[in-house]
Amino acid sequence: EIVLTQSPDTLSLSPGERATLSCRASQSVSSTYLAWYQQKPGQGPTLLIYGASSRATGIPDRFSGSGSGTDFTLTISRLEPEDFAVYYCQQFGGSPLITFGQGTRLEIK
Amino acid sequence: QVQLQESGPGLVKSSETLSLTCSVSGGSINGYYCSWIRQPPGKGLEWIGYIYYSGSTDYNPSLKSRVIFSVDTSKNQFSLKLSSVSAADTAVYYCASRRRGSTAFGSWGQGTLVTVSS
Numbered sequence: 001e002i003v004l005t006q007s008p009d010t011l012s013l014s015p016g017e018r019a020t021l022s023c024r025a026s027q028s029v030s031s032t033y034l035a036w037y038q039q040k041p042g043q044g045p046t047l048l049i050y051g052a053s054s055r056a057t058g059i060p061d062r063f064s065g066s067g068s069g070t071d072f073t074l075t076i077s078r079l080e081p082e083d084f085a086v087y088y089c090q091q092f093g094g095s096p097l098i099t100f101g102q103g104t105r106l107e108i109k
Numbered sequence: 110q111v112q113l114q115e116s117g118p119g120l121v122k123s124s125e126t127l128s129l130t131c132s133v134s135g136g137s138i139n140g141y142y143c144s145w146i147r148q149p150p151g152k153g154l155e156w157i158g159y160i161y162y163s164g165s166t167d168y169n170p171s172l173k174s175r176v177i178f179s180v181d182t183s184k185n186q187f188s189l190k191l192s193s194v195s196a197a198d199t200a201v202y203y204c205a206s207r208r209r210g211s212t213a214f215g216s217w218g219q220g221t222l223v224t225v226s227s
Binding site for chain 1: 153214
């Protein structure tokens with residue numbers, strides 16, 4: 001099983017600041033197969049990034065993804081109030097086919 | 110992207126079978142994979158498995174022995190059955206879709222909370 005470990009568990013920042021979220025895989029993951037989601041309370045997740053660095057339709061350009069191999073990063077360049085949520089990374093292709101990281105909670109400082 | 114909506118009982122007794130339906134609107138399910146994903150209260154996401162519109166399936170090995178997926182293309186619906194449930198199966202259950210060739214979920218339902226009672 002490909003285990004995804006996200007860090008930090010909780011990130012406390014202020015609006016306007018830059019957020020950097022990490023996702024580390026227990027074995028190499030093709031960049032094509034790494035995605036990021038945002039989840040707000042009471043809602044299903046929303047796809048932000050697929051293929052490690054491609055923004056999904058309608059996602060603002062302050063969200064960007066990067067990385068390869070076992071280390072991937074989601075960056076939010078300037079935090080807006082609506083960005084405070086939980087973020088998950090997801091890989092495709094191992095066994096089980098799909099696994100998620102445990103999530104990073106982005107909270108207002 | 111299509112829109113998804115989960116439905117089914119919110120309360121299931123221990124040892125019985127959980128049954129949920131995912132209704133798809135805004136387009137045909139042809140060419141789509143439907144995955145079921147669950148989230149225990151306050152915890153992270155667990156992939157249960159998928160069913161393709163043609164009926165092919167893949168399961169998380171940890172749940173494979175208890176899960177059955179089905180699809181009804183005439184109704185644009187996917188279904189999940191999870192047998193022999195216990196308190197550990199209490200969770201919000203989501204259906205999520207991805208197109209053939211995609212490796213990420215472009216659409217998710219709002220989720221439905223299923224509580225297993227003793």
